[in-house]
Every structure is written in C-alpha cells, then in structure tokens.
Amino acid sequence: xxxxxxxxxxxxxxxxxxxxxxxxxxxxxxxxxxxxxxxxxxxxxxxxxxxxxxxxxxxxxxxxxxxxxxxxxxxxxxxxxxxxxxxxxxxxxxxxxxxxxxxxxxxxxxxxxxxxxxxxxxxxxxxxxxxxxxxxxxxxxxxxxxxxxxxxxxxxxxxxxxxxxxxxxxxxxxxxxxxxxxxxxxxxxxxxxxxxxxxxxxxxxxxxxxxxxxxxxxxxxxxxxxxxxxxxxxxxxxxxxxxxxxxxxxxxxxxxxxxxxxxxxxxxxxxxxxxxxxxxxxxxxxxxxxxxxxxxxxxxxxxx
Numbered sequence: 001x002x003x004x005x006x007x008x009x010x011x012x013x014x015x016x017x018x019x020x021x022x023x024x025x026x027x028x029x030x031x032x033x034x035x036x037x038x039x040x041x042x043x044x045x046x047x048x049x050x051x052x053x054x055x056x057x058x059x060x061x062x063x064x065x066x067x068x069x070x071x072x073x074x075x076x077x078x079x080x081x082x083x084x085x086x087x088x089x090x091x092x093x094x095x096x097x098x099x100x101x102x103x104x105x106x107x108x109x110x111x112x113x114x115x116x117x118x119x120x121x122x123x124x125x126x127x128x129x130x131x132x133x134x135x136x137x138x139x140x141x142x143x144x145x146x147x148x149x150x151x152x153x154x155x156x157x158x159x160x161x162x163x164x165x166x167x168x169x170x171x172x173x174x175x176x177x178x179x180x181x182x183x184x185x186x187x188x189x190x191x192x193x194x195x196x197x198x199x200x201x202x203x204x205x206x207x208x209x210x211x212x213x214x215x216x217x218x219x220x221x222x223x224x225x226x227x228x229x230x231x232x233x234x235x236x237x238x239x240x241x242x243x244x245x246x247x248x249x250x251x252x253x254x255x256x257x258x259x260x261x262x263x264x265x266x267x268x269x270x271x272x273x274x275x276x277x278x279x280x281x282x283x284x285x286x287x288x289x290x291x292x293x294x295x296x297x298x299x300x301x302x303x304x
Contacts, residue, residue, distance in 0.1 A: 032065055035103045061103065076090070080129055084130045086133070
C-alpha cells in the first residue's frame, strides 16, 4: 500500500491541474476582444463567448475594448496664416475595428493619435487666418476627421468625430476682439435707433398729411352742403313767389286790392329805418283815399 505522502502529492497535483484547466477557460464579454498568442506569435482573436486556451502554449496577449472611446488632448500651440499664435485643444472620438492591427500595428496608439492630430491641426490652421479659424470650426473638424481616419486605418482604428474644444487666442487679441464686438453692437444699435426715428417721422408726416386731407375734405363737404342749402332756400323762395304770383293772376284782384297791398308793403318798407322814401303817385292817391275813409268814419262819431 502506497504511503500517505504519495496520496497527498497526487491530490495536490490533481488540484493544480484542475486549477490550471479552470484558469484556461475564458469567457469573453460583450464589446471586448481577446488577442491570443501561441508560442509568442499571433494565433487568434476571441470574440464574445466561452473559449479554452492551451496551458503554457497559448496566452492572452491583450484585451481590447470595442466600445467607442474619447481622447481629450491637451491644448496645442498653432500659428495662423496671419501669424497669430493660439492654443487649441481637440477631442477625438474613435473606435477599434480590428483588435489585431490595434495590438500589433503601432506602439502606444493613443499617443500616436495625439501627435498626429497636433500636426494635422497645425497644417490646417496654417492655411487660415484668425477670423476663419474662429468661424470655420466645422470645416476644420471635417478635414481633421478625414485625415486622421485615413492615417489610423492601418492601426485598426476608426475615427468617427474630431471636435475643437477650445480656441484660445492671445490676451491682447481677445481684448481687441471684445472692443470690436462692442463697437459693432453700438453701430447696430445706432442704425436701429435711426431706422426707428425715420419710420416714426414718416408715420407722423403721413398722419398729418391724412389729417389735413380729411380736414380739407370735411370743409369742402360743409361748403358744398351750405351752398346746396342756400340754393334750395333761394329756389324755395322763388318758387313761393312764383306760386303767389300765379295765385294772384288766377284770382284777378281789382285795382283797389293791389293798391292796398302796395300800401302795406310801403308801410313795411318805411319802418323808421329809411331816411328818404320815394312815394309812387298811385300810392299817394291811395293814401288820400284812405284818409277820406277815415274822416267819414270819425265824423259821425263826433256828432253824437
């Protein structure tokens, strides 16, 4: 019968073998990839699932994340076309599409992307002046993304977006820009104020013009109505006179009636306002007739 020490050694060996086998079982998670080397050379890329590697022959060389990643690089000094030095920091959004190329393509790929983005940014900004740099961010982002994506393709990296995070001109340039912006705002304010005053003056003049036209039109209408009223009054008087003459002609009055009416008209005309009165001969005779009639009436009363 073997000694107890032998069983202990065998048991330990079994435990070690089981431990090694368990350690060789790998479960690859979602959005990750394992680079496997066999005897120091690339062998395979493990994706999601359960995998087993050969002990002491194969090893996991690198675990690569397949998620989209963000690299925020430090500000880089760049010089514009008009010799203005600025500090610009960039943000790069990239994703690893080929884990094998990412592992064996280049040493420290993030540092390589940072240096490449800095040199690319200097080349692009060197062809633009300060105003273009401040107003053409989309153009700069598009150019950098295209250049970086093409350069990083052999490294198994896909560049999705490149953003200029901050553009920091020198302090004196910032002060000059602020003064320029202030002057521009004041100019726009003056223009808007002048346009408002102009429109107000135009509206006031148009209102006064319309008011004058309306007043003239009202005065015209009043004069027309007044003239029409006078004409109608004159027409009514003339018509009444014509009607009265017509009636008199139709009645055929005697000479005595006509003389009495004439006497009444003369009395109305001589109502103490005229200084000279010319009495027609017919009215004189009529007045003598009226005086005789008065005496004939008053004589009998005196006798009684």
